Amino acid sequence: MTDQELKLSDLLVEFAGKSKRSGDLFNNKNLAAKGRSIISGFFKEVKDVFSQHKPQLAGIVEGVVKGKLKLEDFPCTEASFDQRWATKHVIVFVLGGVTYEEEKEIASTFNADGNVNVLIGGNTVHNSKTFLKDLARLQAGALSGL
Numbered sequence: 001m002t003d004q005e006l007k008l009s010d011l012l013v014e015f016a017g018k019s020k021r022s023g024d025l026f027n028n029k030n031l032a033a034k035g036r037s038i039i040s041g042f043f044k045e046v047k048d049v050f051s052q053h054k055p056q057l058a059g060i061v062e063g064v065v066k067g068k069l070k071l072e073d074f075p076c077t078e079a080s081f082d083q084r085w086a087t088k089h090v091i092v093f094v095l096g097g098v099t100y101e102e103e104k105e106i107a108s109t110f111n112a113d114g115n116v117n118v119l120i121g122g123n124t125v126h127n128s129k130t131f132l133k134d135l136a137r138l139q140a141g142a143l144s145g146l
Contacts, residue, residue: 008135015138055102057092057120058109064090065116088115094122096134 063069065087092106103120110116124130 008132011135011139055105057102058105061090061106061110061118090118092120097124097126098122099126
């Protein structure tokens with residue numbers, strides 16, 4: 001990695017850090033969640049640390065499917081929202097792009113059994129290089145006053 005690419009991490013924190021996010025990204029903000037995390041850590045043997053991670057998008061889609069999205073985190077008009085409403089057909093489009101991991105998780109978690117049909121797409125499918133290029137474009141836009 002170049003020095004310029006490493007400096008992009010500061011921009012990433014500024015653009016999408018804790019101060020910019022809403023909701024409970026890591027499901028750890030309430031006391032019960034913290035307790036569950038500590039207790040489950042004692043009883044869980046993990047063979048592959050990387051297989052533990054689930055993209056946030058999977059949790060959002062699960063909330064749509066089960067009709068359990070929080071209105072304060074996902075505002076919409078009253079006419080288009082009923083908290084009891086759940087669906088088996090979901091279309092997700094992510095402005096800025098999705099990752100291969102998000103695509104894989106949606107396919108294996110929701111589309112595999114055929115009970116739920118989730119179509120996912122975005123401007124691009126990101127890997128680390130395309131993501132860094134987008135960050136560099138964001139940095140150039142910030143420097144030019146955009």
